[in-house]
Amino acid sequence: MKKIPSFTIDHLRLFPGIYVSRKDVTPSGDVLTTFDVRMTAPNREPALSVSALHTIEHLAATFLRNNEQWKERVVYWGPMGCCTGNYLILQGDLESTEIHQLIIDTFEFVSEYEGEVPGANAKDCGNYLLMNLPEARYVAQRYLSVLKSDECRFVYPD
Secondary structure (H helix, E strand, O other): OOOOHHHHOOOOOOOOEEEEEEEEEOOOOOEEEEEEEEOOOOOOOOOOOHHHHHHHHHHHHHHHHHOOOOHHHEEEEEEOOOOOEEEEEEEOOOOHHHHHHHHHHHHHHHHHOOOOOOOOOOOOOOOOOOOOHHHHHHHHHHHHHHHOOOOOEOOOOO
16 A cells, blocks of 8 residues: 555654645645644654643634634644644645744634633533643643744755
8 A cells, every 4th residue: 555645754854833734636626735733843742632632623723714814715624643733724725834824823812712612512522521721722832932933844854
């Protein structure tokens, strides 16, 4: 079986950043860009807790789907199985630098959020008790420090 492209990235040289993971063309001709929103250095930093990632998923998805500029282009936001970041799928042929400010805005929203997490109840979520807002805010603040620095990367390592 052929190895899928995301398994060909050298995770030992991968650092936090925003990467184009893939671009797909739908049968109708639309381009969908999948972004790797990498929050930790895989296999070198601790993975994110599932409860923090779940909280970030609820908050980021809510923010993105309400963002006036981008909401019509949001296809998906969700956590990576390896717990080192998230995937964002947007309609359009896009590059990482084009969504840099959007990701900053998203994680500023998460880092400052107070109150009930949207959708964190038994009626709206399949595992609503698996939430940790304080940790999600901390993780978002830590990732923001990368996003706002010269350390933020936009191209996968060779």
